[in-house]
Structure formats: C-alpha cells, structure tokens
Amino acid sequence: MRRFGAFHLAALVAGFAFLYLPIVALIAYSFNASRLVTLWGGFSTHWYGALMRNQPLLDAAWLTIRVALVSATLATVLGTLAALALARYRVFVGRTLFSGMVMAPLVMPEVITGLSLLLLFVAGDVERGYWTVIIAHATFSLGFACIVVQARLAGFDRSLEEAARDLGATPMETFATVTLPLIWPAVAAAWMLAFTLSLDDLVIASFTTGPGATTLPMRLYSAIRLGVTPEINAACTIMIAAVAVAVIGASLLMKRDALAGR
Amino acid sequence: MSTPVPRSSGTGRGLLVAAIPYLWLVAFFLAPFVIVLRIALSDAATDQPPYAPHFPGISQLGEFLGALDLENFRLLGDDPLYWQSYLSSLRIAALTTLIALAIGYPLAYAMALAPKRWQGILLVLVILPFWTSFLIRVYAWIGILRPDGLLDMALMGIGLTAEPLRLLNTDTAVLIGMVYSYLPFMVLPLFSTLQKLDGTLLEAASDLGATPLTTFLTVTLPLSIPGILAGSALVFIPAIGEFVIPDLLGGSDTLMVGKVLWNEFFSNRDWPLASAVAIVLLVVLVLPLMLLQRARGQGEGSVR
Numbered sequence: 001m002r003r004f005g006a007f008h009l010a011a012l013v014a015g016f017a018f019l020y021l022p023i024v025a026l027i028a029y030s031f032n033a034s035r036l037v038t039l040w041g042g043f044s045t046h047w048y049g050a051l052m053r054n055q056p057l058l059d060a061a062w063l064t065i066r067v068a069l070v071s072a073t074l075a076t077v078l079g080t081l082a083a084l085a086l087a088r089y090r091v092f093v094g095r096t097l098f099s100g101m102v103m104a105p106l107v108m109p110e111v112i113t114g115l116s117l118l119l120l121f122v123a124g125d126v127e128r129g130y131w132t133v134i135i136a137h138a139t140f141s142l143g144f145a146c147i148v149v150q151a152r153l154a155g156f157d158r159s160l161e162e163a164a165r166d167l168g169a170t171p172m173e174t175f176a177t178v179t180l181p182l183i184w185p186a187v188a189a190a191w192m193l194a195f196t197l198s199l200d201d202l203v204i205a206s207f208t209t210g211p212g213a214t215t216l217p218m219r220l221y222s223a224i225r226l227g228v229t230p231e232i233n234a235a236c237t238i239m240i241a242a243v244a245v246a247v248i249g250a251s252l253l254m255k256r257d258a259l260a261g262r
Numbered sequence: 263m264s265t266p267v268p269r270s271s272g273t274g275r276g277l278l279v280a281a282i283p284y285l286w287l288v289a290f291f292l293a294p295f296v297i298v299l300r301i302a303l304s305d306a307a308t309d310q311p312p313y314a315p316h317f318p319g320i321s322q323l324g325e326f327l328g329a330l331d332l333e334n335f336r337l338l339g340d341d342p343l344y345w346q347s348y349l350s351s352l353r354i355a356a357l358t359t360l361i362a363l364a365i366g367y368p369l370a371y372a373m374a375l376a377p378k379r380w381q382g383i384l385l386v387l388v389i390l391p392f393w394t395s396f397l398i399r400v401y402a403w404i405g406i407l408r409p410d411g412l413l414d415m416a417l418m419g420i421g422l423t424a425e426p427l428r429l430l431n432t433d434t435a436v437l438i439g440m441v442y443s444y445l446p447f448m449v450l451p452l453f454s455t456l457q458k459l460d461g462t463l464l465e466a467a468s469d470l471g472a473t474p475l476t477t478f479l480t481v482t483l484p485l486s487i488p489g490i491l492a493g494s495a496l497v498f499i500p501a502i503g504e505f506v507i508p509d510l511l512g513g514s515d516t517l518m519v520g521k522v523l524w525n526e527f528f529s530n531r532d533w534p535l536a537s538a539v540a541i542v543l544l545v546v547l548v549l550p551l552m553l554l555q556r557a558r559g560q561g562e563g564s565v566r
Contacts, residue, residue, distance in 0.1 A: 004375045004376055004377065008371070008372035008375050009372070011368035011369055011371065011372040012369065012372045012373065012376065012384070014369075015366075015368070016369075016387060018365065018442070018445075019387070019388070019445065020387075020391075022402035022403055022405075022406055023391070023398075023399070023402055025406065026401070026402040029405065078282065078283040078286055079283070081279055081280070081283050084279050085279045085280035085283070085284075086280075088279070089279070089280070092280060094284070098280060098283075098287070101288075101291050102283070102287065105291070107499050107500070107551060109502070109504075110503070110505065111503055111505050111520045111524060111540070112540045112543065112544065115527060115536060115537065115540055116297065116298045116540070119294060119297045119298055119301060119533070120290070120293055120294040120297055135290060139287070139291060142283065142287070146283075196393055200396055202396070202506060203506065203524075206528075217395065224397070224401050224510060228401075228408065232401065233405075236395070236398040236401060236402075239395055239398060240394050240395075240398065243393050244394075247390065247393050
C-alpha cells in the first residue's frame, strides 16, 4: 500500500537541495577569481594560495588540531570508562547523579558550559589557554563518546568475558584481549565524534581560552564578522573536504571491520 | 593465580571503573555549576572582574550566606530586556521547531518509503551536514541572504523581485539558519520511528476502505508521535540557548538569551548578571527536557 511515488521523490529532492545547495554555493565561490562574492570573475585557485600565506590562520588551524587530538583521546577514555560503569554495574552509590552528569552536556547550551568552566578556571586561578580548552572540550564531548560506546555494549555477549575469566585471565587481561577488541569500532567512532566536536566548537573555546591560544573557529568567526571574502570560502572548503574524507574513510574502515568480524 | 570472581561482587570494581570519569565530572561539571550559582547570588559591585571567588570555611558560612543576595535575579525581572529575550528565544525556538517539522516530516517519510538499498545512503546524506562545521553552515547562509547575495541574484534574475530583499540581519534570517542547522536532529528520530511502522496496519486501514489521507491521519501520524516529540525536543532545546546563529544572521534587534549572556559577559563584563541569566535559562530548559525524557520512554515502549 505504501508505494514510493512522485510526491515522495519530490520531498527527497527538495529536502536534500535545501541541505546541500548552500554548501555547494559556498564551495563554488571559493574558486571565484573576483574579490566580490556576488560577481563570478572566472575560475581561480588564487584564494587557496592566499590562505597558505595567512600565517595567523595556519597557526590557529594547527592549534585546533592539537586541541582536538588530545581532547578527543581524553573524552574517549573517560567516555568508555563511563559507558562500562553504566552498562555493567546496575547499582552503585551515586549512579543517578553520575548518569545525569554524563548525559547533561548533550543538551546543555554551550554558553552555559563555557561560562561555568571559565568561572571554575578563574576561581582556581588557572592560567587559561591550550590546556583549559582541552579540559573543556573533553568534558562536553565525554557524554557523546559514552553514548556511542554504550550502544555497542548493549549488544555485547558477556559469556565471552566469563569464558576468559574461567580460563584464568585477570580482569585487566580480559578487558584488553576480549572486551576492547570487540567494542573497538564503537571506541573509534566515539573518538571521531569527539574529534569533530572539538574542531567545530566556537562558543566553549571562546570562553575557556586565554591569550595566545586562538582556535580556527575563533579566527573564522572574527573574519566572518568583518565580512564575506572568498578566502574564508576557501578555508571552509578545505575544512569540508577534510571532514568528508575522514567520515568516508571511517565508514569504509568500519565496513571492513564488520566484514572481518563475521 | 586469579580465582574466578562471581559477577555479583563486581560492585567494588564498578566503583573503580566509574571513579575516574566520576571525579572528572564532579570537578569539571558539578563544581562549575556551584560556582555559577554562587556568583549569580553575589553583588555586582563587589565582585568585579578580575576576581577570584573564594569559598569560605565552615566557620564563615553564616557570613557567606548573609552576603548572598537576589539582586541579579531581581534585575532580570525588572529590566524588560531580559525577560523579553527569554520570550523571544522561546518564540524563535518554537517557530524553528514547527518549520523543521513541516520540512522534516515529508523528508523522513519519503526516506522511510524509499527502496531499502537507498536508505543507507540517504541516512548518511542527512548526517553528513552535521559533521561539517556549524560555523561554516551559518557562513554559507550569509553569502545567500546578504543584499545582492545569491538569493537576491536568483530572484531578481527570474524577475520575481525588483529590489534586494534585505533578509540578512533579520529574525527571518535567524529562523532560516536555525531550521537549516537543526533539520538533521528532526529528521533522524522521525525516520527511525516511521521506518519501524508496521505496514500491515496501513494495509488493514485501506482494506477497510480508508482513503490514503484518512490512513495517514488516523494510523501513520498517531504512531509517529514519539518520533515527533523526540525530534521536536532535540531541535527546541539547543535552539533556545543558541548564540552563533542570532549573532551572525540576526540584526541588532534580534533578542536571544544566548546572545544576551554572551554580551553581558564579553562586552559588559558583568559576570554575576551573566551567571544569573544562565541559571534562569537552565530553569527554562527543565520542562522541555522532561518532555524529551518522556518521549524517549514512549519511543522505547512503542518498539515492542
């Protein structure tokens, strides 16, 4: 009775056009020879060259990548531990508070997370910069990492762990040789998610950073406030390309992993 | 060496596994909130930045509590700027949710009906924009909506409008940006509910003589309510506290709490007031959060 008809095709085309046309336009105009964003002056890679000579922007990009690498790793370790604790141990003291604290950052407005962490750093008289941004990012992406790993643990066959323990493996050995290899795809996906969340963040980084630690989104944001230029379009295009490659690469990796696991 | 440990004794180790993330969250999530509350209740005049709020020992607790006052919250109630910005945030978030539902429902419905081999790709296509930077997606709309931007060029090119629409820096631009950014959050839960819909129920309805429209209104729509609620909450909740979109696409008269909080903090440097704004925003969010929790419960219940 439910047939895929012309109306449904139209809904799909209209919906995806809305989602993708703005991005396509942004990419197209990064190759515009004219400085005027509205006028098409012919194809040019001029703005990419200008980008490569923009040292403050390159510094910001490198800082952002380092922050994302460290904070994603921290968030994945903490999130995986949290997921294990929540999935394995149904009852422990303060479990409700714990699960509340893990999930809260998922729905917390970024301005509040940023403000509260900044006030903490000020109260503790911590010098703000690279490390405070890392702590802030790890804290808010921990919950996302936890959810991804938890989903994998839900379908986990615990008899495998019991077999390992019966054969004399210590809890650590069991975790390293049985549990971790089995939940590995979810851990990798959690890391990817935490990494992109950190790369993307403007608001929390603006609150928690200090002098000398300006991230790429912060630089882009101040550039955008000054006006639209093809150079910003070029920077955005490179970021979009990087994310697309990473996402496609990760999904291929997971597919291979899933095939090998059979 | 090791003796097999029965599972029931795992609680101790559970605490150990939980301890590290637990302590992290207490230090970097719970403690900051206590500080926000403490500063929201302090006096703007005595607590000018840069300053470090010091927590008193038990002996000075009485003195400490005496110094707390509700002045900042009173200010929030007295100055129409603040409560108007909360109302305006709620209005924009509600409109965003409705428009996202109007666009997202047909899209999710069509995706659920599409041939099985397309569905995986369609799903990735919905998720992919979520992975690209939020800032980039908002920036893309500036190029489209600005005077003589792409939208004006297109509309004037085909002769629909004679002069620039001047959409950028208006509430309309904010709405467009919000719907665009949050649409995937609406589509994903709707798709998963609609996909699980039992086709035999629809056949039964039409066998009994219902028209496609009646079938949709009496069978499909009621059964997809958990997806509608979950999607709406996922759009509505982050939309209320949004800062980047109203700041970049909105005008100087666009009032939203996220922007007010940011300005109090970065421009006016009034930290106690910014903290009070944050506390009230959290209270505003409690109700939609409870709805989301209920929608999740219903969603799990309907899987059976």
